[in-house]
Amino acid sequence: MHDHVSNRIRAFEDLCHRQSIPVTVQRRTVYEALIGVTTHPSADGVYELVKDLLPGISRTTVYRVLDRLVEMGVIRRLPHPSCACRFDGNTQRHHHLVCRGCGEVSDVFDLRYDALPMPTGRLSGFRVEDYSVVFTGICSACRNRN
């Protein structure tokens, strides 16, 4: 196993202890699988990754573990435009605020984000057609609710 991987596993376990979160095989395995790939799998994709390493693990557990890892901040949920998603009738370039509490989306019109340089290098033939900046955070209603 690569050093940086085992370092991250160790850091993960430390974090669990500090937060009094039991370290289970399932959690360690899901975490390790996820840091070992750069394919940004869906929940089901993660299940596919771990089901061979941990025969008998259930999808339910994978979903719960993923939620937990996101909550702990050791993995991230990615915005992905293909999924159960939102629609926008405004096709001018603009950007979005997304509240991690309620999921509400609001628009950001700010010229400073409208002329970002195009990404360069290692794009393997990917042709960029558009982009948008997604700001995540918490809205005032959700902040007050807690």
Added chain:
Amino acid sequence: MHDHVSNRIRAFEDLCHRQSIPVTVQRRTVYEALIGVTTHPSADGVYELVKDLLPGISRTTVYRVLDRLVEMGVIRRLPHPSCACRFDGNTQRHHHLVCRGCGEVSDVFDLRYDALPMPTGRLSGFRVEDYSVVFTGICSACRNRN
């Protein structure tokens, strides 16, 4: 009706004609509903918007019309992190390329996007915690496939 709305409707109908896509009441109504709101509704939210204007319209049709409008390029699908989504084991700041053909996600590490200014104004108490840039386009495999 506001002028810019009726202008957009007219432009929409022109585009349909140019692309030989029949203009149906359902398509016009969904499009008009979507350009009339800034709430970024989900598919079901769009259904809620139009079902009073067009009693009897089915959810199925709303889904199909939305797909069609996205295809035509007159509305957009928004990346939204709460939905059937992808996970990323890398919590360092980085950005993503998403192919609109196959949905594959790849990473972009580019320091030029790592220190964007925070959005200002009209945030209504929203506290920004993080952001990422999502580049959309088409990968070489999908481009060659067509």
Added chain:
DNA sequence: CTCCGTGCAAAAGGTTTGCACTGGT
């Protein structure tokens, strides 16, 4: 030992598909 995490099964939610009918061109 206690409590939280897990597995299973079932429910829920959202989206897609097959088929007959309707409506736009």
Added chain:
DNA sequence: ACCAGTGCAAACCTTTTGCACGGAG
């Protein structure tokens, strides 16, 4: 008149929930 679009119902797929058992602290 023709073909694409629509409505309905059912299928499908992903995610969530309830409950009993088992393993981590």
